[in-house]
Amino acid sequence: MSKRDQPTHLDEFDRKILAILQRDNMTPQRTIGDAVNLSAPAVQRRIKRMREEGVIRADVSVVEPEALGQSITIFVEVEVISETAEQIERAKSEFAAAAEIQQCYYVTGEADFILVVIVPSMAHYEALTRRLFFGNNNVKRFRTFVAMDRVKVGLGVPVG
Amino acid sequence: MSKRDQPTHLDEFDRKILAILQRDNMTPQRTIGDAVNLSAPAVQRRIKRMREEGVIRADVSVVEPEALGQSITIFVEVEVISETAEQIERAKSEFAAAAEIQQCYYVTGEADFILVVIVPSMAHYEALTRRLFFGNNNVKRFRTFVAMDRVKVGLGVPVG
DNA sequence: TGCTCCGATGAAACAAACTTGCAAATAAAC
DNA sequence: GTTTATTTGCAAGTTTGTTTCATCGGAGCA
Secondary structure (H helix, E strand, C coil): CCCCCCCCCCCHHHHHHHHHHHHCCCCCHHHHHHHHCCCHHHHHHHHHHHHHHCCEEEEEEEECHHHHCCCEEEEEEEEECCCCHHHHHHHHHHHHHCCCEEEEEEECCCCCEEEEEEECCHHHHHHHHHHHHHCCCCEEEEEEEEEEEEEECCCCCCCC | CCHHHCCCCCCHHHHHHHHHHHHCCCCCHHHHHHHHCCCHHHHHHHHHHHHHHCCEEEEEEEECHHHHCCCEEEEEEEEECCCCHHHHHHHHHHHHHCCCEEEEEEECCCCCEEEEEEECCHHHHHHHHHHHHHCCCCEEEEEEEEEEEEEECCCCCCCC
8 A cells, every 4th residue: 555665766867857856846747858867757657656646745835824824923932731642642643633723743752742833923923722632531730932033944845 | 036025925725735745746737736726837937936036945855864874863952052143143153164064053952052963973962062063162062862763754844 | 976097807829848659779587 | 689678869749828909897087
């Protein structure tokens, strides 16, 4: 089912293609081909393969939050009380389901979850904390960090 | 040249288009048009306008880090000593320039910066801390959170 | 009401990009 | 050295993106 089990082997061509696509996935295959010394069909076939393998997980437009009135970015460290597998799974799906939570990671260290939250106002954030944290009796405590500047934002992965 | 100064006004059509593009920007304009009840050219013009306005900031492929051997995601809270404008700017550009730092935010609260780091191994992370934190005498302390599960990852913004 | 102006729209023509079929080149295994 | 499997490039065919242009509809105004 998941092709990620077998250690996917990417050659230099694949990596160069990925580097380009991570910057701009609307680049014509012809242009990519010129950049990596390959024909357009060859590039196309490699991209298709990497999509099927799950190397390329998605192709998306990156939208400026402020343009949509979602001007506040907040980090939240969440610490839970009980860390049973069941409780953790429940928390994961709860966080994943919230539209305001852009990113959610289960982490080691002094916190259990780290969330990236995007909201239109602090009032909305306050409502979210009531719903998600105060309304969840497995949340021990949470710490809030409001972003003043989104210095660097992206999902780019170094191609090595 | 930044058009973001004027409060960009997005109508219902724009928002629906953005919702689709944030999920899959390879969706044909025709398909989008059918979904929002607009012709393909109308969709095309709106997308072009939103790109020019900066509402759509980029179009990218999302790559699975593990496929590139970058299997470790780490959050770092950085606290600095001196928070003068000059020092902060210096830190910002330093963090932004590091390829391993996928995301960087300047925040309020108990920390000053929050970083999302992607590395192939803990050894690489250790080297990065030496270079970026121990090698910077304005860094008071930093706290590390290693991601065990990337529960939800993306840059999607709620369309309201 | 009737008029003009302005911006956005859809149909069609056009251009560009993607996709497929196929023969040739490459490389690895035998 | 032959064979096999894979990957490539070219060219044709198909889909998608883009431009043109006539029209529609609303805002402002006499």
